[in-house]
Amino acid sequence: MGNILKSPNGNCLLLIPRSASHSLCLAAMESFWPDLSLDGVSHPAAALPDQIDFDWTQQPLAVIVRNPFERFRSMVAHSESSVDQQLDRPRYRPIPQATFTKRFLFETQLEECAKWLGITVALKTIDSTEETNKPTLTAEQEDRVREIYATDLAIWESLQS
Numbered sequence: 001m002g003n004i005l006k007s008p009n010g011n012c013l014l015l016i017p018r019s020a021s022h023s024l025c026l027a028a029m030e031s032f033w034p035d036l037s038l039d040g041v042s043h044p045a046a047a048l049p050d051q052i053d054f055d056w057t058q059q060p061l062a063v064i065v066r067n068p069f070e071r072f073r074s075m076v077a078h079s080e081s082s083v084d085q086q087l088d089r090p091r092y093r094p095i096p097q098a099t100f101t102k103r104f105l106f107e108t109q110l111e112e113c114a115k116w117l118g119i120t121v122a123l124k125t126i127d128s129t130e131e132t133n134k135p136t137l138t139a140e141q142e143d144r145v146r147e148i149y150a151t152d153l154a155i156w157e158s159l160q161s
Contacts, residue, residue: 003045004061008032009118012061014100015045017092018074019064020110023123031120063095064113065156066106068149069142073134083135087144094152105159 003021005013005028015021025044029036033049041047076086104113114123137145146153 003048005045005048005117006059007117007119010059011101011117012059013113013117014061014063014096014098016064016066016095018071018078018129019066019106020113020123021045021064023110023125024064024114024117024119027114027119027121027123028117031118060101061098062102062104062113062116063098063100064104064106064110065095065152065159067156068094068152069137069145070134071106071152072145072149073137074129076135077129077133083137083141087141087148090148094149095155097151103155103159105156 003015036047075092
């Protein structure tokens, strides 16, 4: 994905797949751009206004950080590939290394993120993954996820305190 949700208040969010991007984009559309249509798009980020004027050095940029194990399990549940295939070639890469003004914890700070963006409607849980659809990882698979998403895991753990 790698899209940026640029709020009219100037705050920006790097959209990370399987980390509330769908819910936040729909709430932003309802708050800021109610006339936009979702016709023909697979994700609401594709319907957002052009983000071409984003300046990485001048605008506040945030990111949602989700437990990498849960993000990976959700990714596999929404894929036709097996766990091992996703471990060999992850559909979604780790969070890009960038200077983020803010980091929001997926598990507890989505509403805070929405408020920071200026979203005026309640977030709805959209496109979430049923626990029963997520794979159970073996110890070896968990080790591989830990290796692939080591930086994400360190950031996620740092936000726990």
